[in-house]
Amino acid sequence: MxxxxxxxxxxxxxxxxxxxxxxxxxxxxxxxxxxxxxxxxxxxxxxxxxxxxxxxxxxxxxxxxxxxxxxxxxxxxxxxxxxxxxxxxxxxxxxxxxxxxxxxxxxxxxxxxxxxxxxxxxxxxxxxxxxxxxxxxxxxxxxxxxxxxxxxxxxxxxxxxxxxxxxxxxxxxxxxxxxxxxxxxxxxxxxxxxxxxxxxxxxxxxxxxxxxxxxxxxxxxxxxxxxxxxxxxxxxxxxxxxxxxxxxxxxxxxxxxxxxxxxxxxxxxxxxxxxxxxxxxxxxxxxxxxxxxxxxxxxxxxxxxxxxxxxxxxxxxxxxxxxxxxxxxxxxxxxxxxxxxxxxxxxxxxxxxxxxxxxxxxxxxxxxxxxxxxxxxxxxxxxxMLQAKCFRMNMQTAVNFIKSQFPNVSGYELSCQPKEGKVVTISGKLYGMYRDDCNELYLVDIRCPHLGCICSFNAVDHTWDCPCHGSRFSFDGSIIKGPAQSPLSEIESDRENHVDPHEIIHKTE
Ligand SMILES: Cc1cc2nc3c(=O)[nH]c(=O)nc-3n(C[C@H](O)[C@H](O)[C@H](O)COP(=O)(O)OP(=O)(O)OC[C@H]3O[C@@H](n4cnc5c(N)ncnc54)[C@H](O)[C@@H]3O)c2cc1C
Incomplete structure (x- = not known):
């Protein structure tokens, strides 16, 4: 931020x-x-x-x-x-x-x-x-x-x-x-x-x-x-x-x-x-x-x-x-x-x-x-709770939660450009991929530890943000803002050698 x-x-x-x-x-x-x-x-x-x-x-x-x-x-x-x-x-x-x-x-x-x-x-x-x-x-x-x-x-x-x-x-x-x-x-x-x-x-x-x-x-x-x-x-x-x-x-x-x-x-x-x-x-x-x-x-x-x-x-x-x-x-x-x-x-x-x-x-x-x-x-x-807007927005949060479980996934293409963040599925699981301007690759589990919504990438601040209750995480998963009380877990990647995240996940499983 x-x-x-x-x-x-x-x-x-x-x-x-x-x-x-x-x-x-x-x-x-x-x-x-x-x-x-x-x-x-x-x-x-x-x-x-x-x-x-x-x-x-x-x-x-x-x-x-x-x-x-x-x-x-x-x-x-x-x-x-x-x-x-x-x-x-x-x-x-x-x-x-x-x-x-x-x-x-x-x-x-x-x-x-x-x-x-x-x-x-x-x-x-x-x-x-x-x-x-x-x-x-x-x-x-x-x-x-x-x-x-x-x-x-x-x-x-x-x-x-x-x-x-x-x-x-x-x-x-x-x-x-x-x-x-x-x-x-x-x-x-x-x-x-x-x-x-x-x-x-x-x-x-x-x-x-x-x-x-x-x-x-x-x-x-x-x-x-x-x-x-x-x-x-x-x-x-x-x-x-x-x-x-x-x-x-x-x-x-x-x-x-x-x-x-x-x-x-x-x-x-x-x-x-x-x-x-x-x-x-x-x-x-x-x-x-x-x-x-x-x-x-x-x-x-x-x-x-x-x-x-x-x-x-x-x-x-x-x-x-x-x-x-x-x-x-x-x-x-x-x-x-x-x-x-x-x-x-x-x-x-x-x-x-x-x-x-x-x-x-x-x-x-x-x-x-x-x-x-x-x-x-x-x-x-x-x-x-009696306000119409409360009902509407809570329904929206529920929809966000459901939608977030099926994000627009880019597969496991490795064409992640510097300063780009994208959601990928690897071995059936969702991850957030980000490459920083030194070309280092970060791979984090983007399920919010608060209540399980899937975070989306914020292209302005380069953070992972939870659509449900507002928790925010840095691209390496560290926590910026609650209500989540723990970070997104980062999958240790071989950044320097740009190893395929697919392989990394297999290695960690
Ligand atoms: C863009 C914007 C402009 C605004 N402008 C105005 C204005 O002009 N006038 C006005 O009256 N109000 C304004 N507001 C509202 C006002 O800024 C906030 O309501 C107010 O700052 C909230 O203060 P806070 O201390 O409750 O929260 P915060 O300032 O967010 O403080 C909470 C603190 O708790 C810490 N924290 C969180 N979780 C943990 C944890 N687990 N362990 C330890 N620490 C933790 C955080 O790091 C943070 O420092 C504005 C708000 C926004 C978003």
Whole structure:
């Protein structure tokens, strides 16, 4: 996966790898916004916990997002009122508003240098047919009590037919914010470990035993801040949400939109903001995991150039998030059966504020305190299952699973070109074949270790991606992203001599 502008911009900061057994009261797994913000709040009550991260801090979705910290989450409020009711929609808004102000206070108090700037968030359309949708959203704002302005058509750039503006939101560098949190945790003596992948999470008496780098961590409580929870525990999170990928492009541009973050509800939805004068960050081109269309992506990038009269993008990267079918995230204790296993996910690409909401809620539960949002975000709720889209997409996942068992196979032709990946059958089994630019051949078993879907090749990032639940693997099979907890097994090949994979398989069988 390509590094984001934020990840490239900052000096490397390393944390050690876990190399011994450990015992803690609470183990936080995942050092993105959810994990580190939870650690920040928890550290104010106890130091009997640690954070482990499979990769590096912020290298999940958090360090790759577009940095808008806002209560304006697309056209969400009209949907929340319809699906959950007025009080619930209002509570969601209040949780986000409190989160925005908490983030601003943390930045102030810890003196985090993360380019935080107050900006107006503008939701807009250039389609006549979508004006009514914006008007409905405005009505939802009025009903809930969100202070906003409905803007009439504007012809100068950025142009729109109608727009909805909420003042005084925030934009920041999410990775710098995470580095600020981790500095603070260092100073408090909180243990953070990188390159420490949690696998085999098992019950151990009333607590948990987690296997990490061939060691065990024993913990009373687990916070799975891993974006896709490490345990489902009959909460059916995988059926109540779906992984969705978006792309971000950084480009030099004539226009400057320094006072606003923009979010277009036109198809395809896109978002824009300046990070410097004349440097534009464009987000969009959303698609389900494992169905990347390279030409479609190129078209989207070209359309950005035309609209914004900008240069060919300097950096393009992608990231994924879990989208919840009922628009509300899943935060808190997993289920009655697993009360001391906490999750936070389904932020639907609005995790900058939702991670803060989650951190405060989970800390309250850990410290047996009240939190008024507990019921709203309860992970075990079944409402997402009642949504028509949930039924449709789960059917699609089932179809993907079945289809994936019969992929478009290229036989065992050895004409695999450098940087090409293809699915082959050898002795009746499916394998993923990839040749790197040094001409080395890689052959991996592409059955996803999570639930057995067959991964497909991502021609943009050169990864094997699972179409069912979003796990991603490097071309050599190593794991990039869960929910899978183990890599794809690589068939050792005689790469230098370009030996026929057919023979290799026979040798290994
Ligand atoms: C393209 C894109 C743009 C976005 N832009 C915005 C935006 O402008 N504003 C906004 O509010 N939201 C935005 N979001 C959403 C937001 O970035 C996410 O919701 C948020 O970052 C999720 O944070 P997290 O900590 O829960 O997950 P992550 O940041 O993914 O962190 C999870 C961490 O857990 C680690 N992990 C996973 N499995 C294991 C394991 N087994 N053992 C140890 N560690 C593990 C991972 O390596 C990772 O570092 C965007 C999302 C996308 C995809």
């Amino acid at each position: 390509k590094d984001s502008y934020w990840l490239r911009k900052h000096k490397e900061k390393y944390y050690p790898q876990l190399k011994e057994d450990a015992k803690v009261h609470t183990l936080i797994i995942g050092a993105g916004l959810t994990g580190l913000t939870t650690a920040y709040y928890l550290s104010q009550a106890t130091d009997d916990f640690m954070v482990i991260e499979a990769d590096r801090i912020g290298y999940g979705t958090s360090g790759r997002n577009s940095g808008k910290v806002t209560v304006q989450h697309g056209c969400i409020y009209q949907k929340l009122i319809k699906k959950h009711g007025f009080d619930e929609a209002k509570a969601y808004y209040e949780a986000q508003k409190e989160a925005l102000e908490s983030i601003a206070s943390i930045i102030d108090e810890l003196h985090i240098s993360c380019s935080a700037i107050r900006k107006d968030a503008v939701l807009y359309t250039n389609e006549e047919t979508l004006i009514a949708k914006l008007q409905d959203e405005y009505q939802a704002y009025l009903d809930i009590g969100i202070s906003a302005e409905f803007l009439e058509a504007q012809s100068s750039e950025p142009s729109w037919k109608a727009a909805l503006c909420i003042k005084d939101q925030l934009s920041y560098d999410p990775f710098a914010y995470l580095l600020g949190l981790s500095d603070y945790l260092d100073q408090r003596g909180i243990r953070i470990y990188e390159h420490s992948f949690a696998c085999e999470v098992e019950k151990d008496g009333s607590g948990w035993r987690v296997s990490v780098n061939n060691h065990y961590i024993y913990a009373q409580n687990i916070v799975s801040a891993t974006m896709t929870p490490l345990l489902d525990g009959f909460s059916f999170i995988y059926a109540k949400s779906y992984p969705s990928v978006s792309h971000i492009a950084l480009t030099e541009c004539e226009h400057s939109i320094s006072q606003q973050t923009l979010y277009s509800i036109d198809d395809p939805m896109s978002s824009y903001q300046d990070i410097n004068t004349h440097t534009l960050l464009c987000g969009g081109y959303e698609h389900p995991c494992a169905v990347i269309d390279k030409e479609g992506l190129d078209e989207w990038l070209c359309s950005l150039q035309k609209t914004w009269k900008c240069e060919t993008p300097r950096i393009v990267w992608d990231a994924q998030d879990l989208v919840s079918f009922d628009q509300l995230p899943f935060i808190g204790s997993l289920s009655k059966r697993y009360p001391n296993f906490y999750i936070a996910c389904g932020f639907s690409k609005w995790g900058n504020t939702n991670a803060n909401v989650a951190a405060k809620l989970i800390c309250a539960e850990l410290l047996l305190q009240e939190n008024r949002y507990q019921k709203l975000f309860q992970p075990s709720r079944m409402k997402p």
